[in-house]
Amino acid sequence: MITIKDIAARLQVSPSTVGRALADDPRISAATKKKVTEVADEMGYVANLAARMMRGVSSNLVGLVLPDIRNSFYSTIAHALSKCVQSAGFQLTLSETEDDRMVELHHIRELASANVAGIIIVPTARPHRESVRLLKLSPHVQLIRRQAAIGDQFFGIDDTQAIFDATNHLIALGHQRIAYLGGTDELPTGAARLAGYQRAIETLPRNARPGPDLVRLGPPGSVDFGREAMGELLSAPMPPTAVVAGSVRITQGILEALMARRIAVPDQLSVVGFGDEVGFSWWGPGLTTIGLPVHDLATACGLWFVHQIRQNAAAGAPYASIATATMIHRGSTRALAGAPRERAAVSRSKSPA
Template identity: 90%
Template sequence: MITIKDIAARLNVSPSTVGRALADDPRISAATKKKVTEVANEMGYVANLAARMMRGVSSNLVGLVLPDIRNSFYSTIAHALSKCVQSAGFQLTLSETEDDRMVELQHIRELASANVAGIIIVPTAKPHRETVRLLKLSPHVQLIRRQAAIGEQFFGIDDTQALFDATNHLMSLGHHRIAYIGGTDELPTGASRLLGYQKAIDSLPRNQRPGAELVRLGSPGSVEFGHEAMNALLSQAAPPTAVVAGTVRATQGILEALMVRRIAVPDQLSVVGFGDEVGFSWWGPGLTTIGLPVHDLATACGLWFVHQIRQNAAAGAPYASIATATLIQRGSTRALASAAPRERTPVSRSKSHA
């Protein structure tokens, strides 16, 4: 294995000079750092992380802690952040919590023990107090969800305005019985999106406002929840004439339920989704949906965070960057028709023995 002494001998300098250059010590000139790095790479030198940790030197790892990598919303974030930090000489390491606060704590402990350069986190609904304590010992920033206990450096989306605009769009088409299927309001995103829906609904005359029976809240990462919630709403004596989703996975569940029940969209039900997945533009008549600037948001977060780490300023003044979502209008919404949503009569088909 190539050591610092080997590099020092090759360059005819002291091992301490090589060590300081590799640690980006300000006492070493940029030219020397460049030469040391080039020779180290040429010789195949791999830093001893354990030794660096014992010296109190941060690794080049940036931790990303998020709920569910199966959700393309978060996989897009992970991809954008990976490219961003890699271009700055860092490496992204991924941890998945499935919104379990104890799993979240376990991951934060491991990242802290590895002396990571920083942590980007999409926090759970109620982070453990030990999680909060450990995060405050490392540079960190919250992404998508903001928990006041963790800190005041945050990159997110204006969820309230996004759902207000989506609901208002349906109201402008004459819909009053508008259902909402979204994530639990225990999460800051869930609460903000529900608030946007409610603000729009509250602008209706009191006798036209839909009741609580048209609101369904559940796991933001569950397609099954969205499917079951849509089925329950359609089974009501007075079903909704329109529905707006508050999560990507709920949207997928809603679309599955509508296909299974053979609901004609938008003739029988107008639908507004959340997020703009690859298939949403060609689903049925094309899904009207809330477009989210996920890639741009993650890239901005990554660039800002890397700068903060390099400036040793990640625990500094409060900072918040709020991006705006865009309503993408396609064919799944239309002016209210007189007929309430109902299931199509299944078409009889002969069995195939092919």
């Protein structure tokens, strides 16, 4: 294996000069760094990560900790972040938690032991105290979900407004028995999305508001939950006339249930999904859904985080970037039969801040 001493002998300089050049030390001239890098590449030199760790030097790894890579919502995030950090000379390493706080702790411990340059995390509902402690020892940023205990540097989506707009769209079409299938309110995203639904429902006359029997909360990453919950609602004595989904995977479950029962959409049921998967545009009449700026959000997070790492801003000032979702109107929603043709939509001035 080629070592720093081999490179130094080839260039007839000291090993310390080579080491500093490879570490991008400002005391070494750009010309020397260039020459050292060229010879290192020519000789096939590979940095010894273990040795760097013993010296307390951060690696070029950026850890990404998220719930489920099978969810295209998160795979899009991982892809965008990988491209972003790679262009800056870092390498993304991926860890899945399946929303298990102990698995999350295990991954964070491993990343910390590898002296990662930083960690981007979609946290679980109740991160372990040790996870919080370890995260605070390294540059880190929360993505999609925000847990106050972890810190106040965050990139996310205005979940409350997104579900408010989706529910309000159905109210404007004359629907009142509007169901909501979303993630558990133990998660910050689940609570925020449920709040959007509830605030929209509160704009209806009190005697026309749907009851809690039309709300189903469960694992946001579970297609099975979405399918089973939708099946239960369809079998109820008074099924909903419309439904709003609160996650991508729950949307997929809802669509599976509707197809299995041959529900005519939107004649029998109006549907608003969450996210815009490739198949959503051609599913049935085309799915009206909440469009999420996932790729742009992840890219912005990656660029900002790389800058923070380079500025050695481990304990930087609070920072929050909140992206706005958009309604994508297709054919899966329509005015409720018998409802007034022109029902004024609730204005955005009444929407949650």
